[in-house]
Amino acid sequence: MADILTTVSTAINLATRLREIGKNIEDAEFKNLLADLSLELADAKLKIADLVSENASLKEKLNEVTSATGERCPSCNNRTFKIISTRPHPTFGDLGAKEREYKCSTCGFEESKLVDP
The missing domain is CATH 2.40.50 (OB fold (Dihydrolipoamide Acetyltransferase, E2P))
Structure with missing residues (x-):
């Protein structure tokens, strides 16, 4: 997951550099596409961060259930x-x-x- 965040961060940096280069270019369509790309990459980075957090939470819950040492519950079948x-x-x-x-x-x-x- 950290590799994905690094990749998205690098893509955002590249988009920022392209925006700087685009200041010298008068093509409005290029600038609009570049702005859209920057927004999409920032949104992707936020969603990935949420997924990383959710993944950590689910791993913690799974560890709690799988490391339990009680008898198996007749209802849910967990060892709690x-x-x-x-x-x-x-x-x-x-x-x-x-x-x-x-x-x-x-x-x-x-x-x-x-x-x-």
Whole structure:
């Protein structure tokens, strides 16, 4: 991506130099085309900068999801399903059974699971 930005910057510099040279030329069509080229190149540079920023943001989100270490969420299938609480099961707690509450930090899905002793 940096190569593209460098290329567009170089093209803008060339267009600026052409504009300077064009000051000596009286051809109005040449000057108009040169001005249009400069505007298009500047617009392209802004769009590329936005794409670079969006790409960095998406890479960060992808890294968060792929590096997660929790269980797979039954809803979204990401490894962001984590235990948020554990307590004795209301019915079988006297026998050692526990009830665990899980919540996915990606999609918000919640579920309780019975854990045998």
